[in-house]
Amino acid sequence: MALPKVGSIGEYIREQRTQAKISLRQLAAAAGVSNPYLSQIERGLRKPSAEILNQIAKGLRISAQALYVQAGLIEDREPDSDVLAAVKADEFITERQRQVLIDIYESFRKENRAGAPDENAQTAKNAHSAPEPRERDAGSSPDDETPSPEEVLAVFTPDPASSVNGHVTPETREG
Amino acid sequence: MALPKVGSIGEYIREQRTQAKISLRQLAAAAGVSNPYLSQIERGLRKPSAEILNQIAKGLRISAQALYVQAGLIEDREPDSDVLAAVKADEFITERQRQVLIDIYESFRKENRAGAPDENAQTAKNAHSAPEPRERDAGSSPDDETPSPEEVLAVFTPDPASSVNGHVTPETREG
DNA sequence: CCACGGTGCTTGCAGTTGCAAACGCACTGG
DNA sequence: CCAGTGCGTTTGCAACTGCAAGCACCGTGG
Structure with a gap:
């Protein structure tokens, strides 16, 4: 390539x-x-x-x-293994959490690829959330296949009051 | 200049x-x-x-x-976590999927911080991009608070026939 | 109606990149 | 002593980047 x-x-x-x-x-x-x-x-x-x-x-x-x-200015490297390797190497999550993250990531990849290679623009087009922390639309968009983070988080949070109701601000990083 | x-x-x-x-x-x-x-x-x-x-x-x-x-054209990698950095740098997922992954990961981190941090999270400390053979035990022990990958994956699979069509009802989770 | 603010696009123009040609220098050897 | 070959550097010049100013278009609404 x-x-x-x-x-x-x-x-x-x-x-x-x-x-x-x-x-x-x-x-x-x-x-x-x-x-x-x-x-x-x-x-x-x-x-x-x-x-x-x-x-x-x-x-x-x-x-x-x-x-x-x-832009073709960097070798394609191995972007998939970047995420996967990082997840595998992470020491702050449990084995089960690791498996969940890996499964989710691979599911995303598969979902994007299965969509349509020709019109791969669609894969990226259904992403509604803006990268900027303007108004974080927490509601589930009906036209989007990917659920909102809250929906996903609701599944595996053992204590709903701690995570979902508490605070899930994804923009807390970025330094 | x-x-x-x-x-x-x-x-x-x-x-x-x-x-x-x-x-x-x-x-x-x-x-x-x-x-x-x-x-x-x-x-x-x-x-x-x-x-x-x-x-x-x-x-x-x-x-x-x-x-x-x-050249100062790329930030010196590793802002917070390798996982977050890799997720942010990944180009094969949509913005929304990115947000979901970030939210999930941070949720895991928070969850662990609340409970016992070092219980079973000492697995990969030296696995810096080491392609170790992934042992996928899809068995899912019910004694863990984290749900099985199937439960989580069921949430964001776009396939309606697969599980839930678009909307999420994580009622399948039972103690 | 035409002014107003919004979108993206076209047009000269200064300043820069990036190169071919040529330069100065050191070393070899005929 | 002067040709031949290597090094890194300097010198114009075509081609390009990147911008200020202005264009054409669309929707509001005074």
Whole structure:
């Protein structure tokens, strides 16, 4: 997998941006680049430098690594084993929790792949939640196959009052 | 702004090159860039684009990631947890799925912190990306508070015929 | 009706990247 | 002593990035 699809980087950015439901100008401002330039990047008319790419990733609140991989600037490595390896190596969860996480992750992967390779845009399009902590829509969207975190958490939380009712803020990290 | 900002990247490249005992021209040829340009990069007179950086990394046979980190284009990995970092960096799951995974993981962490942290969570401390053969005991002991993977997976399987269609009713869980 | 704010896109233009050609230097050997 | 070969560096120049300004379009509403 060399890098024949350099143009896909723009599509990827636009996809992520529309998923986050922010305008081109908003992302441009958040990323610290000009709107016209971002427009050209998204349409593949310009090849953004690494610095710009990094800022865009920050503006999108996504991993810069994912962008670099999309841009073909980083070997595809083994993204799946990254998550799996990290889960396997984690020392703060129990064996059962580990298995659950692995199963969930693999289920997601399978779900995305089974959707449609041709229109894989759909796999990423049904992701409603914006990466930014605006209003975290906790309600279950009927058009989304993936349930809300609360729904999933309700299954394996032994004490509902501690987790679901208590606090589940997923944005507490990010330093 | 001339270039006082990116000094280390060039030094780093030159360091790696001299360590590899190859000449500037050799690396330039291997990386597919011109010798004068590589010279300027190494001395910090030019700020190489991501593409060039990637090619140089290939020519040096080193990880492009290391170069990006040196260039300050990628945050120095490991913000909080390897699992969270890997999940955030994963490009094959949707935003929503990402949030779900993060929520689940943090829920596990919190759950463990509330109870006994070191009961059966001493398994993988040295398994840093070690592809150990996964022993999947799908048996699920009922004495554990964590539900079986099947229960959890039943929640977010989009297949309606599989379990629950879209909506979640974790009533199947019984002591 | 036309002003207003919103979206994304097109157009010159300064500043930069990245390269081909040429330079200065050290070493070899005819 | 001067050709030949290696090194890293300097010098113009085409090509590009990235931006400010302006364009065309759409929906509001005064």
